[in-house]
Amino acid sequence: DSGVTQTPKHLITATGQRVTLRCSPRSGDLSVYWYQQSLDQGLQFLIQYYNGEERAKGNILERFSAQQFPDLHSELNLSSLELGDSALYFCASSTEAGLAGIKQYFGPGTRLTVT
């Protein structure tokens, strides 16, 4: 158990809809990262937050947005969903203040299926 929790575990929705994925980092970790893993792909970095502020952006679509709240939990919002958005979405946290923590702790992921 990494200490990072993600909800929901599974999500099935239709094209055009909007969903919110939630992540609670390990106790004490200030950095939260979001990754997308599509079929046969490695983990693609989406975005990082540190103590409530956006720190780094990766291959995140404009239809996607994220935020980190004062209690440090984070939400990833995906809107106008397309079939190609079906993937595993992972959240990770780390203690390091740098742009990318060396040791990131991953949650179990949310499997999103868009039909």
Add this chain to the structure above:
Amino acid sequence: DQQVKQNSPSLSVQEGRISILNCDYTNSMFDYFLWYKKYPAEGPTFLISISSIKDKNEDGRFTVFLNKSAKHLSLHIVPSQPGDSAVYFCAARGTGANSKLTFGKGITLSVRP
């Protein structure tokens, strides 16, 4: 453009033997390399890392070797155990404004009893 490549999608080895997982990269500005292990229905778990200024790092049964001139790193597992069967991701960290982690597609390791 895939900057971190794991060209072999799978590897099968006998229990007790050595497992060698390979990874190639193209960006010479990476300053840290990491290996993560992932079991089904779980998130990736950090395994071992190596700084770009080193050529070897060892932790128990796991050793990572870095060859900067060849832009190649490898993870050695000795001896391999059935519990090592998992997907292994190689990752690299950039420097400065681009210090995100870039992951390879992963290698599925199967250790046969």
